[in-house]
Amino acid sequence: MAQRLPVADWSTDFDVMDPAYIEDPFSIWDDLRKTCxxxxxxxxxxxxxxxxxxxxxxxxxxxxxxSSLEVGVIASEEEPDDLLPYGLPPISADPPLHSWTxxxxxxxxxxxxxxxxxxxTRDLCRRLIDGFIGTGQADAAADFAQQIPVRVxxxxxxxxxxxxxxxxxxxxxxxxxxxxxxxxxxxxxxxxGFLVEHLQxxxxxxxxxxxxQLAHTRHEGEPLDDSLxxxxxxxxxxxxxxxxxxxxxxxxxxxxxxxxxxxxxVAEPPLMAPAVEEFLRVYSPVTMARVVRxxxxxxxxxxxxxxxxxxxxxxxxxxxxxxxxxxxxxxxxAHNRHIAFGTGIHRCAGSNLARMELRVALxxxxxxxxxxxxxxxxxxxxxxxxxxxxxxxxxVFP
Amino acid sequence: xxxxxxxxxxxxxxxxxxxxxxxxxxDDYGQSSVVxxxxxxxxxxxxxxxxxxxxxxxxxxxxxx
Numbered sequence: 001m002a003q004r005l006p007v008a009d010w011s012t013d014f015d016v017m018d019p020a021y022i023e024d025p026f027s028i029w030d031d032l033r034k035t036c037x038x039x040x041x042x043x044x045x046x047x048x049x050x051x052x053x054x055x056x057x058x059x060x061x062x063x064x065x066x067s068s069l070e071v072g073v074i075a076s077e078e079e080p081d082d083l084l085p086y087g088l089p090p091i092s093a094d095p096p097l098h099s100w101t102x103x104x105x106x107x108x109x110x111x112x113x114x115x116x117x118x119x120x121t122r123d124l125c126r127r128l129i130d131g132f133i134g135t136g137q138a139d140a141a142a143d144f145a146q147q148i149p150v151r152v153x154x155x156x157x158x159x160x161x162x163x164x165x166x167x168x169x170x171x172x173x174x175x176x177x178x179x180x181x182x183x184x185x186x187x188x189x190x191x192x193g194f195l196v197e198h199l200q201x202x203x204x205x206x207x208x209x210x211x212x213q214l215a216h217t218r219h220e221g222e223p224l225d226d227s228l229x230x231x232x233x234x235x236x237x238x239x240x241x242x243x244x245x246x247x248x249x250x251x252x253x254x255x256x257x258x259x260x261x262x263x264x265x266v267a268e269p270p271l272m273a274p275a276v277e278e279f280l281r282v283y284s285p286v287t288m289a290r291v292v293r294x295x296x297x298x299x300x301x302x303x304x305x306x307x308x309x310x311x312x313x314x315x316x317x318x319x320x321x322x323x324x325x326x327x328x329x330x331x332x333x334a335h336n337r338h339i340a341f342g343t344g345i346h347r348c349a350g351s352n353l354a355r356m357e358l359r360v361a362l363x364x365x366x367x368x369x370x371x372x373x374x375x376x377x378x379x380x381x382x383x384x385x386x387x388x389x390x391x392x393x394x395x396v397f398p
Numbered sequence: 399x400x401x402x403x404x405x406x407x408x409x410x411x412x413x414x415x416x417x418x419x420x421x422x423x424x425d426d427y428g429q430s431s432v433v434x435x436x437x438x439x440x441x442x443x444x445x446x447x448x449x450x451x452x453x454x455x456x457x458x459x460x461x462x463x
Contacts, residue, residue: 106410110427111412277452334448334451335452336452337451337452339454341411343455344409344455345409351411351412352428355416
């Protein structure tokens with residue numbers, strides 16, 4: 001692991017991998033919004049951290065000055081992979097590559113498609129709960145939340161569900177251990193090796209799945225380069241697992257600690273729709289980066305070409321200038337312009353799939369386990385950086 | 399009441415469709431548009447205003463009837 005020095009000053013030396021930031025970024029953002037709403041760090045090549053809704057929204061829409069060619073919150077120490085010269089488009093691309101690759105993915109996450117995945121998601125949640133309900137206790141993260149999105153994404157991609165544990169391990173390596181380069185590489189190699197093999201299988205034997213379609217589609221009359229297919233399929237695998245699992249886990253963690261909210265959701269099913277949006281706002285998992293194209297001044301800050309700018313969607317969603325009672329979970333919040341899925345041309349392509357999974361997971365959990373609490377607050381663990389969410393939530397439901 | 403979706407601003411969040419599926423259509427790419435000419439039937443004004451208030455891209459607006 002890279003040596004990590006303690007953070008001296010959050011406005012001039014921030015570190016999103018610092019244990020204090022992973023545990024409680026909220027108080028850090030609150031302080032920064034009052035004193036220095038755009039923080040800077042020289043660590044890892046230099047980066048800026050935005051903390052207000054207005055700044056994040058403006059920067060996310062400013063694709064002229066802020067490129068998506070590097071979206072990891074931590075600069076990679078590895079050379080770009082020869083197999084993925086374009087990274088994982090469309091997330092790692094600017095127009096025009098962004099635009100047409102995104103149009104190839106979007107129909108796989110349309111409302112109609114998402115509706116088609118709901119029954120299998122519900123059945124999956126029920127089977128998971130069957131596995132532990134008799135014991136009166138569970139790890140709501142590891143035994144439940146973590147198990148759901150990976151299997152739904154496997155279905156979308158058309159890959160075997162029994163590889164779920166391997167996928168989960170690879171994706172965590174890539175997203176949660178950004179300052180352990182060997183671990184990031186291990187995860188990336190695992191995913192890529194699998195996809196290379198699977199792409200060949202689907203070229204020879206196409207089925208009704210995303211990889212088959214990409215393998216047989218054409219853009220401007222030409223088949224897609226393998227590197228694009230691998231990148232796009234890799235994106236779906238990476239982006240759809242850690243993120244959604246974090247959202248489900250955070251919502252269950254909140255409910256385990258707030259029995260009044262749990263009781264209200266059980267008693268008032270129409271509350272679920274606004275509650276899902278509110279959980280996404282308050283516990284937004286994902287921070288993305290942009291890279292500054294050319295030296296520029298943004299809100300008085302001298303940003304240099306190559307600097308990272310962190311699209312801190314979670315902090316934007318806690319900004320008291322944008323949301324009343326911004327740090328509270330208000331289940332019935334009616335006006336909620338949160339940007340948990342980003343804003344602008346890179347809006348999360350899978351947002352409706354993620355929403356469905358979060359809603360169905362909560363509905364099924366509450367139907368079977370209407371009262372539950374944390375076994376021990378001290379046993380809850382969190383991951384953070386690119387994706388923030390609980391990784392262990394021991395709960396009891398006697 | 400009459401509403402409109404700015405296709406240049408819409409990024410496919412689909413909040414409007416979730417809140418008022420009778421007032422908005424959404425295509426396979428997530429692009430939203432108003433049903434018909436955007437005239438909101440009597441009694442549906444509240445959900446139309448909710449859709450406006452929940453669009454992260456500020457893409458929906460009330461227009462002159």
